[in-house]
Amino acid sequence: xxxxxxxxxxxxxxxxxxxxxxxxxxxxxxxxxxxxxxxxxxxxxxxxxxxxxxxxxxxxxxxxxxxxxxxxxxxxxxxxxxxxxxxxxxxxxxxxxxxxxxxxxxxxxxxxxxxxxxxxxxxxxxxxxxxxxxxxxxxxxxxxxxxxxxxxxxxxxxxxxxxxxxxxxxxxxxxxxxxxxxxxxxxxxxxxxxxxxxxxxxxxxxxxxxxxxxxxxxxxxxxxxxxxxxxxxxxxxxxxxxxxxxxxxxxxxxxxxxxxxxxxxxxxxxxxxxxxxxxxxxxxxxxxxxxxxxxxxxxxxxxxxxxxxxxxxxxxxxxxxxxxxxxxxxxxxxxxxxxxxxxxxxxxxxxxxxxxxxxxxxxxxxxxxxxxxxxxxxxxxxxxxxxxxxxxxxxxxxxxxxxxxxxxxxxxxxxxxxxxxxxxxxxxxxxxxxxxxxxxxxxxxxxxxxxxxxxxxxxxxxxxxxxxxxxxxx
Numbered sequence: 275x276x277x278x279x280x281x282x283x284x285x286x287x288x289x290x291x292x293x294x295x296x297x298x299x300x301x302x303x304x305x306x307x308x309x310x311x312x313x314x315x316x317x318x319x320x321x322x323x324x325x326x327x328x329x330x331x332x333x334x335x336x337x338x339x340x341x342x343x344x345x346x347x348x349x350x351x352x353x354x355x356x357x358x359x360x361x362x363x364x365x366x367x368x369x370x371x372x373x374x375x376x377x378x379x380x381x382x383x384x385x386x387x388x389x390x391x392x393x394x395x396x397x398x399x400x401x402x403x404x405x406x407x408x409x410x411x412x413x414x415x416x417x418x419x420x421x422x423x424x425x426x427x428x429x430x431x432x433x434x435x436x437x438x439x440x441x442x443x444x445x446x447x448x449x450x451x452x453x454x455x456x457x458x459x460x461x462x463x464x465x466x467x468x469x470x471x472x473x474x475x476x477x478x479x480x481x482x483x484x485x486x487x488x489x490x491x492x493x494x495x496x497x498x499x500x501x502x503x504x505x506x507x508x509x510x511x512x513x514x515x516x517x518x519x520x521x522x523x524x525x526x527x528x529x530x531x532x533x534x535x536x537x538x539x540x541x542x543x544x545x546x547x548x549x550x551x552x553x554x555x556x557x558x559x560x561x562x563x564x565x566x567x568x569x570x571x572x573x574x575x576x577x578x579x580x581x582x583x584x585x586x587x588x589x590x591x592x593x594x595x596x597x598x599x600x601x602x603x604x605x606x607x608x609x610x611x612x613x614x615x616x617x618x619x620x621x622x623x624x625x626x627x628x629x630x631x632x633x634x635x636x637x638x639x640x641x642x643x644x645x646x647x648x649x650x651x652x653x654x655x656x657x658x659x660x661x662x663x664x665x666x667x668x669x670x671x672x673x674x675x676x677x678x679x680x681x682x683x684x685x686x687x688x689x690x691x692x693x694x695x696x697x698x699x700x701x702x703x704x705x706x707x708x709x710x711x712x713x714x715x716x717x718x719x720x721x722x723x724x725x726x727x728x729x730x731x732x733x734x735x736x737x738x739x740x741x742x743x744x745x746x747x748x
Contacts, residue, residue, distance in 0.1 A: 351376050351386055351388055352376065352378065353376030353377050353378040353379075353386060354376065354377040354378075354379075355374060355375070355376060355377075355425070355428060356374075356375040356376070356377050356428075357372060357373065357374055357375070357424050357428055357432040358372075358373045358375075358432065358433055358730040358733050358734060359371070359372050359373075359420055359432060359433065359434040359435070359466060359733075360373070360435060360437065360726040360729050360730055360733065361413065361416060361434070361435065361436035361437070361461075362437060362439070362724065362725075362726055363398060363399045363436055363437065363438035363439065363441065363442065363457075364398050364439050364440070364441060364509060364510060364511075365398050365400055365439065365440045365441030365444070365509060365510035365511035365512075365554060365556060365557075365598075366396065366397065366398050366441070366509075366510035366556060367394050367395060367396040367397060367398050368394065368395050368396075368398055368399060368412060368413055368416060369392065369393065369394040369395075369416075369724075369726075370391070370392070370393050370394070370416040370417075370419060370420060371390060371391070371392055371722065371724075371726040371727070371730070372390065372391035372419075372420055372423050372424065373387065373389075373390055373726075373727065373730050374387075374388045374389040374390070374391075374423075375387055375388060376388055387721075389720075390720070390721050390722065390727075391419065391420075391423045392722045393415075393416060393419045394416075395412055395413075395415055395416060397412075397596075397599075398441045398510070399412065399438060399441060399442060399453050399457070400441030400442055400444065400445055400453075400511075400598055400599070401441075401596075401598065401599040402453065402599065403445055403449050403453070403598070403599055404599065406452045406453045406455070406456040407456050409453045409456060409457065410453070410456035410457045410459065410460040411460070413436075413457065413460060413461070414460070417460075417461070417464050420432075420434075420464075420466065421465075426465075429465035429466055430465055430466070430467060431467060432466050432467060433466070433467045433468070433472075433733045433734065433736070433737035434461065434464065434466035434467065434468055434472060434733075435468075435471075435472045435473070435729070435732075435733045435736070436457060436461060436472065436473045436474075437474065437475075437476035437480075437729060438450070438454065438474070438475045438476060439475075439476055439478075439481060439509060439511065439512065440478070440509055440510065440511025440512035440551055440552075440554055440557070441510065441511050441598075442454070442475050443475055443478070443511065443512070443551055444511055444551065444552070444557070444598075450475060454473055454474070454475070457473055458472075458473045461473060467737055467740075469736055469737070469740045471736060472736075476729075477549075478512055478514060478548075478549025478550075478551060479534070479547060479548075479549060480725070480729070481507070481509075481512070481514050481549055481725050482505065482507065482514030482515065482516040482547040482548065482549050482725075483516055483534065483536070483545065483547050483728070484725035484726075484727075484728030484729045484732075485505045485507045485514060485516060485643075485723075485724065485725040485728065486502075486504075486505045486516040486517070486545065486547070486728070487727075487728035487731070488721075488723065488724065488725060488726070488727040488728040489503055489505050489641055489718070489723065490502045490503055491727065491728070492718040492719055492721055492723070492727070493718065499518040499536070499542075499543030500518065500520070500543075501638075502517070502518050502543070502638065503517075503638065503639050503640065503641050503713070504516065504517030504518075504636060504638055504639065504640040504641070505517065505640070505641055505643075506640055506641065506642040506643070506646060506704075506712070507643060507644050507724075507725070508554065508555055508642070508643075508644045508645040508646045508696070508699075509554040509555070509644055509645065510554045510555055510556040510557065510645070511551065511552070511554040511556065511557050512549050512550060512551045512552065512553060512554045512557070513549070513550050513553045513554055513555075513699065514547070514548070514549045514550075515546070515547070515548060515632070515704065516545055516546065516547040516548075517545070517546055517635075517636055517638060517640070518543045518544065518545055518546075518638065519533065519544045519545070519546050519635060520635075520637050520638075522544060524634070524635055525544050525546075527634070527635070528546055528630075528635065529630055531548075532546055532547065532548050532630065533545070533546060533547075534547050546632075546635060546636075548630065550627060550629060552627065553623075553624070553627055553629070553699065553703075554645075555645040555649075555692060555695065555696075556597055558620075558623055558624075558695050558699075559595075559597070559688060559691060559692065559695070560597055560602075561623045562584070562586060562616075562619045562620055562623050562691055562695065563582040563584055563586075563602070563604065564582070565619050565622055565623060566582060566583065566584035566585070566586065566619060567582055567583065567584075580600070580602050580603065581602075581603045581604075581605070582602060582603070582604045582605070583604075583605045583606075583607050584604070584605075584606065584607060584616075584619070584691070585606070585607050585608075585609035585612050585615035585616055585619075586606075586612070586615070586616035586619060586677070586688075586690055586691035586694065587604060587605065587606030587607075587687055587688070587690070587691065588606045588679065588687060588690075589606045589607060589608040589609070589612075590606065591604075591605065591606040591687050592604075592605045592606070593687060595688075604687075606687075612677040612678060612690065613673065613674045613677035613678055613690070613694070616673075616677050616690055616691055616694045617673070617677075617694045617697070617698065619694075620691070620694040620695040620697070620698035620699075621698045621702045623695070623698070624695075624698045624699055624702045624703045625702060627703075629699070629702075629703035629704065631703070631704060631705035632704045632705050632706070633705040636704070636706075639711075639713065640710075640711075640712050640713070641712070641713045641714070641715065641723070642712040642713070642714050643714065643715060643716070643723045643724075644724070645692075645696075646696060646712070646714060647661065647714045647715065647716050647723075649689075649692050649693055649696060650662075650664055650669070650672075650714050651714075652686060652689060653669075653672040653676070653689070653693065654672075655668050655669070655672055655714075656714050659716075661713070661714045661715040661716060662713075662714060663711055663712065663713050663714070664711070664712055664714060665708065665709055665710060665711050665712075666697065666700050666701065666706050666707065666708050666709070666710045666712070667708040667709065669693060669696055669697045669700070670697045670701075670708065672693050673690060673693035673694045673696075673697050676689040676690040676693055677690035677693075677694065
């Protein structure tokens with residue numbers, strides 16, 4: 275499915291509207307984002323302008339004849355350079371995406387996606403909860419990378435936005451606010467264009483829908499939501515599921531707040547989308563370790579570290595694991611059936627979160643990425659570079675093999691735990707069958723598969739409403 279090229283072409287004139295909303299209320303009109311908190315009267319008053327900006331960006335970037343890109347990446351192409359910067363402040367690290375476009379005046383579709391710079395640093399901002407200044411300072415290398423990639427005479431017209439995800443959502447509000455304040459001060463010193471909303475914690479809903487937009491834009495499916503791909507994104511602190519519902523009748527069986535409406539002119543999609551905070555891989559790993567100790571954290575040891583003993587680690591393993599700025603001492607325990615023991619713990623964590631099952635709803639094809647991809651590659655289920663397709667049974671079998679491996683693997687001591695959790699999330703959580711297939715890719719057409727490309731549309735819209743720089747030209 276990841277290499278499909280047999281989709282039908284659609285006249286680009288059909289792409290006349292881009293808006294989000296709930297199915298139970300009047301249509302909400304957004305810039306390029308589904309954030310409910312962003313619906314304000316001033317945006318409703320500039321409805322026409324917002325639509326014009328949104329439609330132009332999508333039409334310019336969307337190629338309806340070669341799978342979603344108007345030109346292959348990494349090749350010379352005429353036109354004026356335009357850039358957009360997304361800083362993804364995740365729970366396990368911070369990443370920068372610099373998107374490079376070409377603007378060709380006089381063409382019906384003047385914007386051409388040319389390239390993407392991707393670079394990351396670890397740990398994430400949340401690891402500096404006690405030192406907000408260090409959190410901000412951790413981004414300095416990423417800003418320098420932007421300066422090296424973007425010619426100096428384009429800096430002031432290039433919009434930049436930092437969107438923090440589950441790592442900061444999980445912190446106390448006052449702690450997150452202090453970190454973001456320091457980050458805002460640091461980024462304000464950069465030469466790039468910013469506004470008052472450029473630094474913020476992104477809602478999990480945005481994360482899921484932006485990922486869906488990125489995935490289907492790169493696969494050329496935005497104009498045909500009925501043939502689109504579902505998106506399963508497993509981050510460190512949260513996980514998102516987003517897909518187009520097969521019919522309006524099915525939407526009535528979905529919990530309130532899970533259905534969002536996306537309209538692209540003639541293509542009207544009802545998206546099932548939800549984000550589960552605390553069910554990202556690293557957060558789930560901690561919960562499984564806690565459940566191994568009967569749901570109670572042992573007394574703190576020296577330096578505030580905590581001790582966990584679990585059958586999910588090799589019985590001869592003893593080591594340390596850092597998460598959220600806290601160092602944990604972890605030890606494996608003997609078990610007659612490590613896989614069964616760890617699977618039981620993982621299922622307990624998933625069930626306690628009340629994950630809504632997708633049985634009867636998710637009938638299409640799914641991409642699984644981020645940590646889904648990483649662990650599948652670690653297990654040898656897919657190629658580390660090219661990705662591949664796996665079944666849920668493949669993941670479960672890989673988990674069983676990892677758990678029943680008696681000797682410690684110092685490089686991958688959590689392999690058993692992580693795979694058991696992924697299998698439990700997909701089966702006991704979402705309700706996928708063992709035969710269900712998932713396409714796993716890290717990149718599509720040389721662009722990172724994440725929410726960042728979808729989010730850059732929002733950045734361009736905000737920049738268009740706060741300046742008259744080159745990046746906003748229609």
